[in-house]
Amino acid sequence: MxxxxxxxxxxxxxxxxxxxxxxxxxxxxxxxxxxxxxxxxxxxxxxxxxxxxxxxxxxxxxxxxxxxxxxxxxxxxxxxxxxxxxxxxxxxxxxxxxxxxxxxxxxxxxxxxxxxxxxxxxxxxxxxxxxxxxxxxxxxxxxxxxxxxxxxxxxxxxxxxxxxxxxxxxxxxxxxxxxxxxxxxxxxxxxxxxxxxxxxxxxxEESFEISDGVIRNDANHISGPSRTGEGSYKCLRYVMENVRKEDIAFISVHGTATPYNDEMESVALYRAGLSDVPINALKGNFGHTLGAAGILEAIVSMAALEKGIVLPTKGFHEMGVTYPVNVSALERPASGKLIIKLLSGFGGVNGAMVFRKGGAQ
Amino acid sequence: MKAVSIPSGTNLTALYRELVGDYPKFFKMDTLSKLGFLLTEMLLQGTEGRFTPREDRAVLVFSRNGSLANDINYAKRMEDFPSPALFVYTLPNIVAGEISIRNKYEGETSAYVLENYDRQLIESIVREAFQDRITRDAIVAWIDCRSDSEWTAQAWIETK
Structure with missing residues (x-):
């Protein structure tokens, strides 16, 4: 392809x-x-x-x-x-x-x-x-x-x-x-x-490749996220077909900081077997920029991986979700060659996209 | 290919009572979602295996005006106490969500806004959506809701 x-x-x-x-x-x-x-x-x-x-x-x-x-x-x-x-x-x-x-x-x-x-x-x-x-x-x-x-x-x-x-x-x-x-x-x-x-x-050498992307619906509720993280989990399962877990540098989650969204994402990540992969959220820096969020957060995440870092999650101090997730509170070194970007929204929609560092297979 | 449409100005409540009758969520939907809901009922009623959860059918909704009709309704009520439900319908993709909830479609759903009804462009976007590794067919709808009484609404199914 x-x-x-x-x-x-x-x-x-x-x-x-x-x-x-x-x-x-x-x-x-x-x-x-x-x-x-x-x-x-x-x-x-x-x-x-x-x-x-x-x-x-x-x-x-x-x-x-x-x-x-x-x-x-x-x-x-x-x-x-x-x-x-x-x-x-x-x-x-x-x-x-x-x-x-x-x-x-x-x-x-x-x-x-x-x-x-x-x-x-x-x-x-x-x-x-x-x-x-x-x-x-x-x-x-x-x-x-x-x-x-x-x-x-x-x-x-x-x-x-x-x-x-x-x-x-x-x-x-x-x-x-x-x-x-x-x-x-x-x-x-x-x-x-x-x-x-x-x-x-x-x-x-440096251009990122978008190697995969997917959209899935919760088919559950138009404004409330699925309690089982259904659509987000299905998105992760889909992109993980072509990703080795050890290659993931970090997952840039949606992380809106509403009680329901973040809880839902923790469920989806847990179900996908990704609880230990570093995640971060950028809404503490930019707020929720709605239609710009996916592209803005992808660009900033690619730039971070280029520098070899996982960016901090501004506003995060103490774990507040039920399922284990590896939130990057502070900046840390990134190992791995790709990023997964996650988003969820009203209408039951969820999306995931894989950005692979230049030259990485 | 089966295609269905709902003429502008049709009494949607009467059509709902005739076709469905037992899905009270219908009454809280905006006109755009009501149209999408009814179009898919017309397309799918009597289909074997309906309501079994599936991930291989996409719902792709196209229009020129998106959620504009309901945006205007919401803006008029903004000064008072608008209901959260009314706000949620100010997004063009909610209709696709309503169709997914009703039919248990757990696949791709998306809403596109185009300058006009351009069948060729719609067909290209649908073909491109079939690049998804699981999607096998798609409910495709052009629902252009200009107001709560004036619209163009048609839907059909395309197969990969």
Missing amino acids: TKVYCIGEGLYTPLGSTVDTVLEAVREGKSARLFDRSGYSGASFFEHIALEASRNALKGIEITPGTGFVLSTTKGNVEHIGKEDISLAASAARIAGALGIKTKPIVVSNACISGIAALLQGVRMIRSGEYDKVIVTGAEVHSDFIHSGFDCLKALSPEPCRPFDKDREGLNLGEAAAAIVLSSCHSEPSSCHSEPSSCHSERS
């Missing part, structure tokens, strides 16, 4: 706009969930941050007629509801147009797993052979609409969130944009114009 590589990564977050800056901020235990919007006067902050992250990911990469575009978001321009056309399709078309994309944009809006679902869509588009590159951009901005919804669900923590901690009280909402450019070639631009096998470049 065609191998699919991450050939460009771009961020636009309240913690910084380059992968290095953001990685260092997370290592230092910093947290920033909302943008300072002073100085911005455009029509759509959502589209603005999506574009910024996309452009950062596309540095040095050429848009070809066969470049696809997938947008991951839950609510897009919802802050402007009642005032203008807030359809996600219209946003995607404007972003794609501004980037110079010629193919038809696709929006994946699959609740909190949108990021993994959109990356999986991008991977499949490359494997179909109909696209030579796909840019997958996830973005979410904070709004009264989203705040009100999570507030009435009683899912918001009054304090900074504490993933997997015994005193966790809920999640914090965040906003961010993140983008990954996918290709069957390791690299850009000139070295790669024909068969994937002829792609050779310096970057091939």
